[in-house]
Amino acid sequence: MKKVLVIEDNEDNMCLITFILHKNGYETVWAENGKKGLELAIKENPEFIILDIQLPDISGFEVLALIRQSEKHHIVPIIAMTSYAMSGDREKLLRAGCTGYIEKPIDPETVMGEIQRIVGEHRENINR
Numbered sequence: 001m002k003k004v005l006v007i008e009d010n011e012d013n014m015c016l017i018t019f020i021l022h023k024n025g026y027e028t029v030w031a032e033n034g035k036k037g038l039e040l041a042i043k044e045n046p047e048f049i050i051l052d053i054q055l056p057d058i059s060g061f062e063v064l065a066l067i068r069q070s071e072k073h074h075i076v077p078i079i080a081m082t083s084y085a086m087s088g089d090r091e092k093l094l095r096a097g098c099t100g101y102i103e104k105p106i107d108p109e110t111v112m113g114e115i116q117r118i119v120g121e122h123r124e125n126i127n128r
């Protein structure tokens with residue numbers, strides 16, 4: 001089963017995204033803060049990562065940069081979760097190495113399609 005790492009400190013959001021991923025046949029591992037997220041990103045070798053930006057310890061930006069620094073052989077898709085109020089951060093996120101982003105609040109009807117589109121486009125780009 002394909003494994004997804006969810007880095008999110010808000011339990012309601014984590015439960016919702018986890019529920020949707022499970023329903024679509026993914027296995028999940030959860031990190032409730034940035035440091036644990038970084039550790040699991042390296043240890044668990046996930047298919048892709050869902051990353052909240054506002055975390056209790058280090059920011060999602062920092063997690064993003066540290067994961068990118070740690071990678072040697074492949075580039076894991078990292079999908080940031082941003083709220084509408086943070087739309088100014090999106091350019092910054094993409095420059096920092098994030099693959100794409102989804103909006104909070106999560107829309108259960110459309111989020112899986114968005115994730116699959118981001119991951120699919122990422123695969124096309126690296127195979128080019």
Ligand code: MN
Pocket residue numbers: 008009010052053054055
């Ligand atoms: Mn948060």
